[in-house]
Amino acid sequence: MGDLDIRAAVPDDIPAIVGLLADDPLGAQRESLDDFTPYLAALERLSADPNQRLVVAVRDGRVVGTLQLTIVPGLSRRGATRSIIEGVRVHADERGSGLGTRFIEWAIEESRRENCQLVQLTSDNTRTDAHRFYERLGFVASHVGFKLQL
Template identity: 45%
Template sequence: MELTFREAQAEDLEHLVGMLADDILGSQREDASSPLNPVYLSAFQAIQSDANNSLVLAENEGQVMGMLQLTYIPSLTLKGSWRCLVEGVRIHSAYRGLGCGEKLFEYAIDSAKRKGCAMIQLTSDKLRPDAIRFYEKLGFTASHQGMKMKL
């Protein structure tokens, strides 16, 4: 399957929010109602206006198959290197298991290298064991204990 990659546009938002809501965890925390909740457009505009953020879509023949957000973070650690944070990873449920995720991550890793990042990192909810196995297969390691606090 041949994938192309592009930056998300505002007209993609309803479809993207639908993908984010299309699992057990996402259905509890996202609002896929139509018309689209305006908070998503506000967030999209903030992402789009920040040079250190990229909302990447994977497509095949014009059909959005997957998405992720890349955030580039300057740091004093690792000798003042940059790192790339991966968030909001989704493959459309109809296209899971077809290799789209691997190709999307190849693109993400190449993008981080082109930006000069020394590290690419992500978190995954412990309730997503399939996703964790997928990331481990790609070479990610659970080297740190992640913590979050909802505000």
């Protein structure tokens, strides 16, 4: 396998990113490969926000993974800053290659650079393989999450 580059996402990456997000039963219900306009607008908002990192992993010129990292300043935990990892996706051809681990390590290091005291993430209840993966990397399932669809 060729060298891997983790870099900020650019507009030309959107079709590949959306393809990764849609490449499972949950994502297939939520994402649309027909119109990239809302994704391009979202990338513009994310790129303008200094607390957001939308990155891609590129190998041999091909996007093979994506991840979003959000830096959240806060008052709780004595004014701690935390980060939230979201939208982690690895192309099916790359699963088991160590890319997921490398992605999470990148996010943790970026969080340290931002002086975060806590890194958190959520994972859908049905993603049991992902749960085991995150636990192997030291994450603890410590909370119950709730969502309200608007």
